[in-house]
Amino acid sequence: MILPSIITAQKLTYKDASLPIEERVSDLLSRMTVEEKVGQMLMFGAHRITKKGADGALVITQWGKPHLSNSLGGIKFPFQEESPEESARLNNELQKKIIESNRFGIPTLFVGEAYNGVDAKGCTVFGRPLNLATSWNLELTHDVWSVIGRESRLRGWHMVHSPVGDIARDPRFGRMSEGYGEDTYLTTEMLVAAVKGVQGSYDKSAPNTTHIGAVVKHFAGYSQVVGGRNFAAVEVSPRVLRDELLPPFKAAVQRGHALAIMPSHGDINGVASHGNPWLLTELLRNQWGFNGYVVSDAYDVGRLNFLMKVAENKEEAVKLGLKAGVDLDLYSEDVYVLLPEMVKKDPSLLPYIDRAAASMLRTKFILGLFENPYIDANETKKEVRSKANLSLAKKMDEESLILLKNENDILPLSKKTPRKIALIGPLLGEETVNTFNKIAGKKVSFVAEKGYELTNRNTKHPELTPRNDKALDKMVNLAKDADLSILFVGGDRFTAQEATFFKWVIGDRATIEPVGEQNELIQRVKALGKPVIVVLKHRRTLAFNIINENADAVLDCWEMTEFGDELIAKALFGEFSPSGKLPVTVPRTIGQIPYHYSMKEISFFKDYLFLESGPLYPFGFGLSYTKFAYSEPKLSSDVLERDGIIKVSVNVTNTGKVTAKEVVQMYIKDMFGSVLRPDKELKGFEKIELKPNETKTVEFTIRPEMLVFTGIEMKPVLEAGDYEVMIGTSSQEYKKTSFRLK
Template sequence: MKTLCTKKRVSISIVLFATIINPSCAAPGAAYQDASLPVEKRLDDLLSRMTLEEKVAQMRMFHANLGIRFSDDDQLILSEDVQNRLAQGIAGIKNPGEHLTPERAALLNNQLQKYTIENSRLNIPALFVTESYNGVDAHGSTRFGRPINMAATWNVELTRSIWDAIGREARLRGMHMCHSPEADIVRDPRFGRMSEAFGEDTYLTTEMIVAAVTGVQGGYDGTGRNTTHIGAVTKHFAGYGQVLGGTNFAAIEISPRTLRDEIFPPFQAAVQRAHTLGIMASHGDINGVASHANPWLLTEVLRGEWGFQGYVVSDSNDIARLHSFMKVAETPEAAVKMAIKAGMNVDLYSDIAFSLLPKMAKQDARLMKYIDRSVSHVLRTKFILGLFDNPYIKLDEVKQGVRASSSLELAKRMDEESIILLKNKKKTLPLIKEKVGKVALLGPLLNDSTKAAFEAAAGSAVEFSAEKGFKLTNEVRGVPELTKNNEQAIENMVSMAQEADVAVLFLGGDEFTAKEAFFNGALGDRDSIDPVGQQDELMRQVKAVGKPVVVVLKHRRTLSISVIAEEADAILDCWDLSEFGDEVLAKMMFGEFSPSGKLPVTVPRSIGQLPFHYSQKEINYKKGYLFSKPGPLFAFGHGLSYTSFKYANLKLSDHELARDGKLVVSVDVSNTGEFAAKEVVQLYVKDLIGSVTRPDKELKGFRKIELKPGETRKVEFTITPDMLAFTGLDMKPVLEAGNYDVMVGTSSAEHQKASFRLKYCFR
């Protein structure tokens, strides 16, 4: 890498690529600049050359909104604040160029990287960091459905392909890491961030996390370089989705056994199977111990047990909050010391946390080993991503790589496979163009483009009317307010339903009724999971017209849709689809393809049933509640099709399983209907007797298959003893001899059953 020693040339805040005259520029030929050497040798050499201040700079990140802009003539503009922050180098910068087109973002990030490198005495590049809940969180990128939609596909390979596209698009913009995906298990729909994760189940989430991390990192296997994609920062470690009351920043109470058996596995798989380059610590605590100051969590488990070699970054400002919010540190300096000793490596955003380390380390030299440890993890990541050798984006590749036709097709396919047919009374769906004269598209979740999408799908044979009626809220970002009742709007929509042959109601929730509750006073969690506002009343009145009613459910949290489930003739559960959602939905509704999504969560009848995930302990189902029906409204794994499937001939290869053996489970699945369609075949296992109380059942495998009408396919699963291990009485992994049930079917509630015995007990 060529050493750059250049002069500073700044006009007000407009920076024209140049930096300080630096007589101490790294000497050409330094080992860390030699791309042929092993990463660890380069790392050791670079670390030996760095000052304390330079090391601490590699432990901090700031947001581009502090003063990184692009002029109309494509020149980098840096505020004085940003120039000061880059004087000693930086670990990374969040979201540079997020509001620019991909081409201009790449141009800006090349200039920003050049400035950063030339201002660094040792020419150390920066990590540019994004987020990726439904594609790269930046203007002009492909917008996919959210992670909960990915989980609803139950298609691991499709999920991997989507994240592969995300990783490519991000790198082409000049990004290097993303604060995604979320490995949290989310079981409380009061929590506004529910759709950012992959649902309630440990196994499904684990498989989706491995697919997401592997995809976004371009198949990086823990060796060599990753130069075409970005690195994942898997979050929030750990237990973040378990916040009490479903409210952001609340305490987290998880039994050590639940933590080991249900919460940790997706994170462990992200580290050991997918080789995630980053981990983000959780906002919360675990049983009173703040995650950002938990050496057992961040060092003993993450690094000692799992072998993690990447860096651990704080969630926004959370190291400083050990003092100001969590109140487990007497002073900001105490918070810094707690965090760095526990295993935190990078401070996201704060100016009163790791920025204190130079002064603290000069007073206490014992901190240097923790600083060196942290810097090593950050710099190793930069070497792995090839930033020292090729820090810039080839601009001629951006246009053809971002929003490529293959990425757009992936977004559509994900929509096709994630939509869940919850109910289809008397085969209301699909709609037959030749039999439906007029369709009324109604309700608050109707988009401006929905009518056009349906007209394109149905053609001239069907007439459409459309009316949104009312908004759910005033759509204020921080604390939105519900809109007032509008009886006239309901009357208008009822009148339109009367004039139509079929009414399609667009109901549920949106980005204002389920969202992150930010620290600065914003709210996004709810103490009710009923649909907000007048939606149930609209459902009742339109149903009373006597025409078939199809509900399109759009939402970002599980809703207790008891009224909708009772009144609607058909329900299509869409969660939060991609930019092509209405186009795909319309085609599905008119029978171009069959729904194949399955619920990644349990849908309760009311908030009073919570917690209500399917894999609770068996004893939790002993008693129901007065004056309400038992069981869920819709079970985990549920999802209908336009065709019908028959399961038969469930067989086990043996009825005993030895410690070094395996069982093959097979079942014949037949398409007994008239549509070609996809089905998710699900495998559940139940430990009938355990030394500790055991789950009612646990998902242990699934296969998504496609069958033509009349076609039968044998589906096989392999059960190994390790799949049956759990945390025993002594808090160590254990296998216990005994009897197990195997259940294979179309959901957690509908399946065939067989049994086997684990012959021996081993630890």
């Protein structure tokens, strides 16, 4: 056996950082055995490979030792529960051990997740990705994900299985807050900003040594599962797939240069995504030019056999996944590990193994791991949870809050008016009353009562807590003695979570109304004849009709950062005006689903018996503490040439008394098409800040490619005809003009 030290001493092409990456990949691959190549195609959970010993030293498990001789494609969640500095130290030691244990000194990718910031101890806690969508702020999204990428790298990680490009249109689905809402355009722009942020705006011009790689998921159509149930089948038309579900992923690849893709648990037209060569090779690689790696979702190559039932045995599952284009097998210890023996019997598998191993090596070269495999723990201590990062978390909260209702301008509350306020409800936090006391000042006093938990907080199978009349009475009595009440209601993290493969882990719901006695609580408090303000916290869209009807004001928060209570209090007491907008349509009932603003026009033709028309709140909606006046939109031309552009502009004026931000939204409607077209589609937005009486001109550019859709022959078409342009404050409140495409 040739020792790594001997190989290092040789002048090898793959060791020369001045050479193009493809040359280095080709050279290294040519030197590797099949076993070493397959090693690059395996990823195990960190607990299978390593742990921290009682004395703090790194320990390699007996199970893990043999795997280190072939390096590994990746290790998931190494030292997730350690502090950032300790994680950096241990990951440095682990990487050193791996590099010294294999012939070529190949490093391993250390991988995590990022839903509320880096999913690891001691990192900055951000809000859910959907909260970034409520901000409608692309620069903020980029900056938040840049911090995620930097903090990941500083603890010794190199990739995260994030961000999510799924279009979330079914609130029964427990994972809807992982993405950016119901709209294709908003999701696309948010996703590109996130990918560029987490990857440090990597543009292939130099190795990425400061940030990490993005694993964009779940490709594709994952959140369209029937019944909103994780792992269920996906039923979408080919046209919806092409026009609405694929564009975010295409943009992540071509504009964001995402380094990796994770396929969906589900299927497309009956073909399992993990065994779909059209999806993972023809479309992703050949048409879009993707040059990264494809990693399975947990165990999903094996599931081609034992769940999807499209492979009769493990070997057939391996062939399906490998030939489709899955490069890296996540967690499964009994699928891709079969390849060294399988290729002896079937040499035709070798080119696919070479493709997969090359994709993994390429990523490691791109991330600079052959030259810079270790982390400076001093930098970790200095940068992780820095003042700037924590300040950014607060900014995310400030920009994501949505004011849905404000009867008689009850908000903002005055700090100068002496009053007693009751803070009540099952979503009340432990430190909420202390935080509110600090923000409101001495003239406002607070009494607080949580009452009860919504659930038993069982992570695997949460159950609703039994009715508690004493708790209800206590909250109502507290409200009775107060001048007004602020109710903290909605849903906790246990009422909307990922339903994992293990049957006892449940997270999807069959209903979308607020659970428990929350409706009764607000009705009883409202009956006291005093003002009621609702702070709505949740991870899924809720049909909160009764809460909305009885509230004088509703502040929609979704799931905020660790500073959520502080920014909620500042918003309620007028330190800033809420500027968030809904990235989803809020239905009145589950019976309206599917229900998103961009459905085909005929879907809105008829209403339901005994139900008020329209949504509870429309996509793009959000109030402010001021008013904005829009001028009539002006077009630079009323004719769009096929190789030209049109500029459309509108003047927006702050007619109120406070400085505030507004999201100016542009929608376009194709008036007639060869196939049924959406009622309208978001095609542009800009968030602006205006002082009282200030006017700003907002200009959008309309390009022909924005009007392309999948035509009657299932090919992209650009059809001449009339188009309507709508610019305004939501998908239902706007001013319009029109142009004609020649």
